[in-house]
Amino acid sequence: MSIKNQKLMNEVHAVMRLEHYSIHTERSYSDWIKRFVKFHGMKSRNDLMGGEAKIEQFLTHLAVVGKVSPSTQNQAMNALVFLYKKVLKQPLDGRINAVRARKKQNIPVVLSKKEVVSVISLMKGTPNLVVKLLYGSGLRVMEALRMRVHDIDYDSKQITVRSGKGDKDRVTPFPVSLAPILENHLIGVKAIHKKDVSEGFGAVYLPYALARKYPNAAREWQWQYVFPSGTLSRDPQSGHTRRHHIDPSVINKAIKATTKRVGIQKRISSHTFRHYAEFRTMPSNHISPFRMNDLFMLNSA
Numbered sequence: 001m002s003i004k005n006q007k008l009m010n011e012v013h014a015v016m017r018l019e020h021y022s023i024h025t026e027r028s029y030s031d032w033i034k035r036f037v038k039f040h041g042m043k044s045r046n047d048l049m050g051g052e053a054k055i056e057q058f059l060t061h062l063a064v065v066g067k068v069s070p071s072t073q074n075q076a077m078n079a080l081v082f083l084y085k086k087v088l089k090q091p092l093d094g095r096i097n098a099v100r101a102r103k104k105q106n107i108p109v110v111l112s113k114k115e116v117v118s119v120i121s122l123m124k125g126t127p128n129l130v131v132k133l134l135y136g137s138g139l140r141v142m143e144a145l146r147m148r149v150h151d152i153d154y155d156s157k158q159i160t161v162r163s164g165k166g167d168k169d170r171v172t173p174f175p176v177s178l179a180p181i182l183e184n185h186l187i188g189v190k191a192i193h194k195k196d197v198s199e200g201f202g203a204v205y206l207p208y209a210l211a212r213k214y215p216n217a218a219r220e221w222q223w224q225y226v227f228p229s230g231t232l233s234r235d236p237q238s239g240h241t242r243r244h245h246i247d248p249s250v251i252n253k254a255i256k257a258t259t260k261r262v263g264i265q266k267r268i269s270s271h272t273f274r275h276y277a278e279f280r281t282m283p284s285n286h287i288s289p290f291r292m293n294d295l296f297m298l299n300s301a
Contacts, residue, residue: 008033008037008045008087009034011087012029012030012033013030016029016082023236036076036083039061040054048088048090051084051088051092052092052094052096055084058098059096059098059099060098063098063099063101067101068101070100073101109267109272110272111273115262115264119255119258119259119264119268122261122262123254123255126227127250127251129181129185129227130144130270131270134270134274135274136173136177137173137175139172140271140274141251141271144226145225145247145251146162146245147159147227148224148225148226152182152226153174154174157173157174158172158174159174162207163207185226186226189224189226189227190224193224193243197219201242202243204218204223204224204225205218205238206218206223225244225245228246229244229246229247230246248270251270255269256268
C-alpha cells in the first residue's frame with residue numbers, strides 16, 4: 001500500500017474511533033477497504049472517484065469469483081459506504097447494482113438433551129460457566145463475554161444485555177441455579193481486580209463518553225468484566241494497558257475439544273447452545289422448566 005493510501009487508512013481509523021466503532025468493526029472495515037483499494041490498483045485519491053461503479057465491480061467480483069455469502073458481501077458494502085460517506089465525504093447518489101451473493105440454506109445444528117448434558121458436564125472452569133449461561137439465558141457468546149458485574153440482577157433473576165445485536169439493549173432471564181457458581185467465580189475475579197488496582201492498573205474499557213464523564217468508573221468493581229482475560233494487554237485504540245474480557249476463541253476451542261472427546265460428530269459452536277431447539281419457542285422473559293431442570297442437574301453433577 002502506497003504512502004498516500006496509508007494516510008487514507010489513518011483517516012479511516014481516526015473517524016471510526018471518533019464515532020466509537022468497536023475494535024472488531026474497525027479491523028473488519030479496514031480489511032475490506034484495503035481489499036477494495038488493492039482490487040482496483042488505486043494509487044491516489046483521484047482513483048477513488050466514481051465510487052458507485054467501482055463498488056459495484058468489487059461487490060460483483062466477491063459474489064461471482066469469491067462466492068462469498070450474502071452477509072459477507074453486505075459487510076463489504078457497509079465498509080465501503082462508510083469510506084465514501086464518513087471519510088471521503090463523497091455521497092453515493094447513483095445506484096449500485098452489483099450481482100448479489102447467493103444465499104445458502106443451512107440446516108441448523110440441533111443437539112439432543114443427552115448431547116447437551118454430555119458436553120457441558122465434561123467442560124471445566126470458565127468455559128463451563130459461559131456455556132451454561134448461553135444455554136440457560138440465550139446469550140450470544142460475545143454478549144456473555146462483554147457482560148459487566150452490574151449487568152446481573154440476582155433479585156429480579158435477569159441479565160441486562162447492553163449494545164447487543166443491532167446495538168440494542170435487552171433483558172434476558174438469569175437461571176438462579178447458576179447464582180452460587182457465578183458468585184464463587186466472581187470472588188476470584190475480584191481478587192484479580194484488587195491485584196491490578198494495587199499495581200496501578202484495574203481500569204476497563206468504558207463505552208461512549210463514560211470514561212470522560214465518570215473518570216473513576218473504569219476502576220470500579222461494578223464495571224469489571226465478569227469473564228476477564230488472564231493477562232493485561234495494550235488497547236490498540238487508546239494505547240492504555242487494561243484487562244480485557246477473554247476471547248471467544250477460548251470458549252469455542254473448549255467446546256470443540258469436549259465435543260471430540262464425547263464423540264459427537266456434529267459441527268458445534270457456542271451458538272449451538274444458544275439456539276437449542278426448545279428455547280426458540282419460549283418468550284424472551286421466560287426460561288423453560290425443562291431447561292432449568294437441566295441446569296440444576298448439570299450443576300449438581
